[in-house]
Amino acid sequence: MRPSFSIICFTTLSGTGYGLLFLIGIVLVSASPIGSPNSLLIALCVGFVLTSVGLLASLAHLGRPSRAWRAFSQWRSSWLSREGIASLVTVPVMAAVGFALCNPPHGRFTLRALGLLLAACCMVTVTCTARIYSSLPPIRAWHNRFTLPGYLLLGLTGGAVWFCAIVASNAADADSVSLAYSILLANALVIAPASALFKRTYWRHIDALTPITTAVATGLDRLGDASSFEQPHTEENYLTREMGFALARKHSVSLRALAFWTVLAAPLFSVAVALMFGGGLLLTCVLWLVVFASTAAILVERWLFFAEATHSVKSYYN
Amino acid sequence: MTMLPTPSAKKLGLVIDLDTCVGCHACAVACKEWNDGGQFGPLPDSDPYGAQPDGVWFNRVHSYNVLPTSAGSATSAMTVHFPRSCLHCETPACVTVCPTGASYKRADDGIVLVDEDKCIGCQLCAWACPYGAREISEQRGTMQKCTLCVDRIYNETLDPADRQPACVMACPTRARHFGDLGDPNSDISKLVDERDGYALMPEFGYQPVNRYLPPRARRDGNSSAASKTLTDTAIDPQKLPPILRWIDRALSR
Numbered sequence: 001m002r003p004s005f006s007i008i009c010f011t012t013l014s015g016t017g018y019g020l021l022f023l024i025g026i027v028l029v030s031a032s033p034i035g036s037p038n039s040l041l042i043a044l045c046v047g048f049v050l051t052s053v054g055l056l057a058s059l060a061h062l063g064r065p066s067r068a069w070r071a072f073s074q075w076r077s078s079w080l081s082r083e084g085i086a087s088l089v090t091v092p093v094m095a096a097v098g099f100a101l102c103n104p105p106h107g108r109f110t111l112r113a114l115g116l117l118l119a120a121c122c123m124v125t126v127t128c129t130a131r132i133y134s135s136l137p138p139i140r141a142w143h144n145r146f147t148l149p150g151y152l153l154l155g156l157t158g159g160a161v162w163f164c165a166i167v168a169s170n171a172a173d174a175d176s177v178s179l180a181y182s183i184l185l186a187n188a189l190v191i192a193p194a195s196a197l198f199k200r201t202y203w204r205h206i207d208a209l210t211p212i213t214t215a216v217a218t219g220l221d222r223l224g225d226a227s228s229f230e231q232p233h234t235e236e237n238y239l240t241r242e243m244g245f246a247l248a249r250k251h252s253v254s255l256r257a258l259a260f261w262t263v264l265a266a267p268l269f270s271v272a273v274a275l276m277f278g279g280g281l282l283l284t285c286v287l288w289l290v291v292f293a294s295t296a297a298i299l300v301e302r303w304l305f306f307a308e309a310t311h312s313v314k315s316y317y318n
Numbered sequence: 319m320t321m322l323p324t325p326s327a328k329k330l331g332l333v334i335d336l337d338t339c340v341g342c343h344a345c346a347v348a349c350k351e352w353n354d355g356g357q358f359g360p361l362p363d364s365d366p367y368g369a370q371p372d373g374v375w376f377n378r379v380h381s382y383n384v385l386p387t388s389a390g391s392a393t394s395a396m397t398v399h400f401p402r403s404c405l406h407c408e409t410p411a412c413v414t415v416c417p418t419g420a421s422y423k424r425a426d427d428g429i430v431l432v433d434e435d436k437c438i439g440c441q442l443c444a445w446a447c448p449y450g451a452r453e454i455s456e457q458r459g460t461m462q463k464c465t466l467c468v469d470r471i472y473n474e475t476l477d478p479a480d481r482q483p484a485c486v487m488a489c490p491t492r493a494r495h496f497g498d499l500g501d502p503n504s505d506i507s508k509l510v511d512e513r514d515g516y517a518l519m520p521e522f523g524y525q526p527v528n529r530y531l532p533p534r535a536r537r538d539g540n541s542s543a544a545s546k547t548l549t550d551t552a553i554d555p556q557k558l559p560p561i562l563r564w565i566d567r568a569l570s571r
Contacts, residue, residue, distance in 0.1 A: 001445070063439020063459030070436055071417035074320045080442055081417035137411065137522050138448035212519075218400055219516050219530055220336075220382060224390035226398070232346075232378040235370050238453040242444065312519065313450030316380055316402060 001139065002245045003306035010058035012158070012302045014087070015126055015151060016295060017050030019159020021094065022122040023183060028097070028115025037101040039170040043163055044098050048091075050162075055087055079135055083128035090121040126155050133305075140209050141309035146202040150305075153195035154263070154298050160187035161267060161294045165287040168279070177279060184274065184287075188267035192294075196264040199301060203256055206308065217315035228318055243311035252308055255300055262297035266290045320416040322409060323425035329500030330427045330466055331406050331527035332483070333509055337534045339379075339493040341399030346377040348488030349403075349464070357469035358434065362457040374453040376464040377403040377485055393538055401494070403485075404451035404464035405518060405526035406430050412443035412452060421461070428500070428527060429466045437461050448522045471496070499527050 024043055059065045072088070074081040097114045130151035133142040160183055167180040214228065215221035266289075273286045353376060354361045363373030380400040386392040410430055413421045420436035421443050423429070432443075432452075437460035444452040444461060452463045467483035470476060480487065486494045497506035506529075509515070515529035555563050 061440065063441075063454055063456075063461075064437065067418070067436070067438045070419070070438055071440070074417050074419050077320045077322075077414040078417045078442075080415065080440065084417065132415075132442070135411075135415070136442075136446050139445065214382065215384075217519060218380075218382065218398075219518055219532070220384055220398060220400075222390060222516075222532060223396070223398075224384045224386045224392040226382040226384050228380060229383040229397070230381040232380045232402075233375070235372055237372065237378075238374070238444070239450045242441070243450070311445065311450075312448040312522075316400075316450060 001306045001309045001311060002242050003303045004061055006057050006060035008299060008302045008306065010054045010061070011129060011151070011305075012054070012295070012299050013057065014051045014054030014129065015155035016158035016162060016298065017047045017052075017054060018090075018122040018126045019155035019157070020050065020162045021047040021090070021159070022119050022156065023159050023163045024097070025115040025117070025119030025122065027179065027183075028111045029119065037104065039167040039176050041098060041101050042170055043166045044094060044101070046162060046166060047159075048094055051087065051090070079128050079131040083125060083132060086121065086125040086128050090118070090125055093118050093121050123152070126151055138312040139309050140312075141206040142305075144202075144205060146198070146205055150195075150198055150202055153191065153198055154301065157187055157192045157195045157263060157267070158294060158298050160184075160191055161287070161291050164270070165284070165291045168284045168287050171279070181274070184267065184271060188271045192263055192267045196260050199263070200256075200260060211310065212312050212315040214315050214318045217312065231317070239313055240317060243313050244317060245307055252304060255304055259297045259301040259304065262293050263301070266293045266297070320413050320419050320421055322413060322423055325408060326425055326428050327500050328427045328498050329406075329408070329527045330429055330471070330497070331499045331506075331529070332403070332466070332486070333495040333497070333499070333506045333515060333529045333531060334401055335493040335495070335513075335531040336398050336400060337493075337513075337531060338491045339399040339401060339489075340491055341379055341381050341397075342490060343379050344488045344490055345401055345485035345494060346375055346379055348484040349377045350375055352467065352470070352484035353465065356465075356467070358431075358462075358465050360458075361462065362455065364456060372456075374455050374462045376451075376453075376462070377401055378450075391535065394536060396533065396536060398533055400530075401485075402449065402451075403528075404430060404466075405449055405524075405528040406464075406466060408525035408527060410524055411446040415442045415446045417442070429468055430463070431465055431468065432461050432463055434458070434460050448519055448524065449526075466496075499529065 020043060024040055059068055062068060071081055071084045075085050097118050100110055100114055127148060130148040134147035137143045164180050164184045167176055171177045171180060215226040218226055220226040270286050270290045274283050350361060353359050361374050363371050365371050380402060382398045382400055384392055384396050384398050386394060406428055410423060413423050413430060417440065418436045418438055420433045422431060424431065439454060439459045439461065441454055444454060452461050455462050470483060471481050473481060482496050486496045495506045495509060498504045499507055501507060510529045513531040515531050517526040517529060553566060555566050558566060
């Protein structure tokens with residue numbers, strides 16, 4: 001499938017943004033003291049910007065962006081429509097969390113309820129995003145049980161690196177610092193390795209898929225083996241451009257290694273810096289470097305997700 | 319509404335005879351011509367008369383070389399021309415994935431259509447179709463597909479004999495047949511039964527309505543012909559009838 005820039009930006013940025021917002025929700029739900037609300041408020045704003053930019057980027061993929069509002073209507077059958085609605089519902093929840101953080105004193109119960117709601121909204125939205133792709137049977141690299149957990153895990157690890165960098169940059173009190181450290185450790189030791197290893201399992205899975213032969217696609221297998229001797233058109237068309245993308249397979253090994261090791265090692269590197277040099281400006285700089293590296297790695301992963309996937313219509317053009 | 323309607327008794331569709339199709343592309347051209355000016359048109363191309371013309375066609379005719387295998391029934395190599403267009407599936411995912419309700423399946427006759435005024439051009443339906451039946455128009459920004467010439471088949475201003483899809487009308491070898499595949503007694507349902515018509519990639523579960531008729535078994539006279547030498551052989555005059563023997567003698571002088 002053609003790796004369209006708008007779709008890659010959409011899935012990566014909105015996934016990361018919802019991961020970040022999910023963590024804010026979890027922090028609010030957890031009983032631990034949350035420190036100064038400033039860092040959480042900034043994280044909330046960043047989450048809003050990331051998800052908004054991601055969703056706006058998806059509009060660039062539309063042939064008729066001015067009609068995008070129509071996409072909210074078919075939630076009963078379409079995952080794309082559900083995704084749109086879920087992302088829209090999350091906005092007032094974000095606003096309510098922001099309002100509660102801005103206006104202390106707030107009851108623990110209110111914050112916990114809002115945090116739970118925010119985390120649930122984020123999870124539902126990313127699930128819908130992943131289901132847009134995993135619900136398409138003709139694209140077997142997407143239509144499998146690995147796609148949904150892959151989106152959730154990578155969104156979470158992307159959100160976690162942003163969360164650590166934001167909290168570390170604004171840490172004014174001991175509670176905020178310990179919060180940043182606990183998220184950093186959870187990401188480096190659990191979330192990031194789980195994402196990277198899961199992605200590797202996904203790649204092994206898609207490598208084992210055998211392509212549909214032309215004979216099976218045309219039903220000519222009842223006669224024998226079929227191959228094209230003349231194409232139906234002399235120029236490229238929409239189908240060959242959109243569904244016949246073949247560049248990724250040339251570079252997939254190195255790109256996969258790049259994405260895998262960056263997602264895995266970048267958070268561990270920041271933990272090592274924290275252990276050796278403690279907190280401070282150096283750690284903050286390193287954490288922002290990790291944000292840059294991990295986000296870039298997830299962009300590469302998402303590029304591969306599209307570029308490596310083949311569509312069954314390609315079988316007619318063999 | 320992109321929820322699928324309750325299946326209709328009437329299932330309009332095409333039956334394509336791969337035995338008689340000669341790959342002339344007349345169906346594809348007639349389709350492009352009709353639909354460029356029809357109710358769902360236009361079908362503009364970019365650079366139509368230039369070096370790289372590019373645009374939407376509802377019908378693409380592939381040409382395949384089929385070689386015998388141990389599992390297949392072919393006894394010798396053959397050419398099969400294969401027109402590919404929308405199969406008007408009974409459970410089409412191209413309809414259910416549509417976020418706007420632009421893509422729909424008609425409750426009365428099962429034709430799958432796109433409402434041009436609602437389509438946002440997200441292309442998810444094209445991704446959802448295993449058969450490559452949908453193409454986006456770069457010029458119009460919306461998804462285009464075969465309409466089964468819905469603006470012909472019910473068109474009362476046309477002569478009843480002309481109320482058929484343009485591709486069916488144009489086919490010079492009558493390899494394309496149009497009718498109700500939901501009615502087991504219709505002419506095309508009988509044709510499908512008679513010729514073991516099949517659906518494409520049924521494993522996807524989309525339940526295509528259109529059927530393809532496999533090429534008939536080829537007569538295999540070539541194998542005995544191959545044993546006959548086509549080169550000059552010496553004529554044995556003693557074996558010829560008297561008149562030919564006389565001509566042979568006269569010409570041999």
